[in-house]
Structure formats: structure tokens, C-alpha cells
Amino acid sequence: MSTTLGKSTGRRPAGRWRTVDLVTSAVLGVAFGVVFWGWHFAYSALDPLFALFPPVAGLVSGVWLLPAVVGALVVRRPGAALLTELVAASVEALLGTQWSAGVLVSGAVQGLGVEIAVALFLWRRWTLAVAVLAGAVAAAAESVYEWSAYWAAWSWDWKLVYAGFFVVSGVLVAGLGGWALVRALARSGALSAFAAGHEHRTRG
Template structure:
């Protein structure tokens, strides 16, 4: 039993490369967030006409958590990357200012929960999709209370969260997994299990 515990601890022990990679991913996605936020706000009139479009487009904001979790595979990697991304977005001038930090924390926790269910040992498309869905549902529910309280009927609210979950599954889950595979093929992830698994 002691050897099993030791292996589990070594699996969860952070290396310097893990910390640096999660942070770098967060910074890179933070810049993407800022650009995506600019585009997102220009589409506001469309959102008024078709209220669920915004949640279908929101999976992009879940990507750093999923990608970091798939690459680093350590407890806290998803949360760290998502919080760094949200901080960079806020510093660059987000439409939502530092309120994005709340969303970053919620989204990061959602992905952490999915990977925790598999003790951070599974890193395939199933856990990636689950992470995207959990993050999307948590964020969608938060947004209903924070931004849309009293504005929509329960049916509209359910559709909004469901559309968010679809975006989380496809954009963040499958999209994040595909992105990790693409990065692995370039050799950029050679220091990680993800690089060895997808090489060649």
C-alpha cells in the first residue's frame, strides 16, 4: 500500500516545468481572451435577437483550464491556467474588468472536478469533454444569477445553460484535446506524458 501512496504522491507533485507551462498557457490564452472579448462585445446586438448565441460561443473561455489539465495533469493546473488567463485578460482591458477573475475561478474549478474524478490519471477526450461540460454548467448558472437574474423564464435559463454545456463539450473539451494532440506532434510537449502519448 505504501508504494501505491508513493506513486500517487509523485504523480501529484509539481515540477518547475509544470508550473511554468501552466502559467505560460494562461498568459497565451489571456491574450486570446482579450481578442475574443472584443469580438464578443461587437456581437451584442445579435445576442439581443438570439439570446443563446453567446453561450454557444463561450466555450473558448474554458480552453486554458482543459488544455493545462490535459498537459500538466496535476491538481490545480486547470485552476492556475484559467486564473492567469483571466488576470491577463483583465489587465489588457476586458469589457468585464476584474469580474472575469470570478468566472476564471468557477471555470477552473469545474475542470478540476472532472479530472479529480479520475485522480488526474485520465487525459483522453472523455475527461476533457466532462471538464468542459462541468465548467460550462457552473459558469452558466453563475451568469444567470450575476447577469440575467429575473430576465428569462426557467425554460430560457435551462436552454442557456444547455447551450453553454454544448460549447464546453465541443470547443473546450474536444477542441482542447485536439489542440494538445497538435502541440504534442510538434515536440513542444516532450517533457510531458501528453507529448509521449501523442508523438508520431
């Protein structure tokens, strides 16, 4: 299986948004926001496990990074990761979550983490490696934010272990998982208006 979604094709500048880009970012964000709301219950069910060793929560935290990675890989515009993640966080907050409006700050941090990763390649390269890097950077950024926002009482050993676990989850769940999800959407024809869909058709 190919590990690339390809480089951005076409002559349109990377920063120029189309209506379909905005709509798709919003739709993806809403869909992931509902997923977040459901994931909240599964996450809460793991509280007994977290009580044994709290930093292990980082291993399942990559889910929160998926909207930003998927939004970036699909829309391929500066700000797509941030917009998709913020919409998802807003929907999650509206539906109700134990973190209340704090999810909006997390959404901004996570989205910016992915933006930093894809900006290194000027929004022109969309390989599995870039997706994995995006998940790792977003996880690292969110970990640092959470050290003071949620885990201020932890020792530095716990904080660093949590960050390491979170980065692993960011790589596997958000990076690899997000890339695989975009590939699946491209195969289904749902991304026919985007470069990812075009690349799948030309390879097929």
C-alpha cells in the first residue's frame, strides 16, 4: 500500500479557500464533535484504569487530534486543521463534556500543532510521514498545555510519561489512523472535489 497521498497538485495557491473547503472543514468538524461526545463516555469508563496510573490516559488521547489531521489532509489549506479542530471542539462543548469550555482551548492548541507540522512542508506534501509528524507535534503541544491546565499537581516524571504516551497515541491514532481514514474516504468517492480523491483515481 502506498504511503503517500501525494503533493498538492493544480495551480491554485495553497492559501486560497473555496466554498467546498469551508463546508467540508465544517462538516468534518461537526462529525468529529459528535464522535468526541461519544468518546467522552468511553473515556470516562476507563477512569478505574487511569486511577491506577494516571499518565496512561495519554495512550488513548490521540482521538482528540483526529479532526485536525484529517482536516489538513483533505482540505490542504493553511488553517484547515485549526478550523476543523475548533468546530469539533465547539460541538463537543455544546453537547456537554466534563472539560466544559476548556475543550476550546485544547482544540486551538491541537489544531495549531498540526498547522505547524504541515507548514514545515508549505502545505505541499501529504505523505504518511507528514501525517504522523502532525499527530506527534499536536500531541506534544497539547501535553504541555495540559501540564498546567489539568495535571499541575503531578510530578515531572508523570508529566513526561504522559507526554510520551500522548505522542505515541498521536502518531498511531491521529497520524496513521487519520491518514488511513482519508484514504478510505478517497476510495469511497467522497473526496472527488479534492486532491486526495483525484490522486486515488489517477493511481487506480
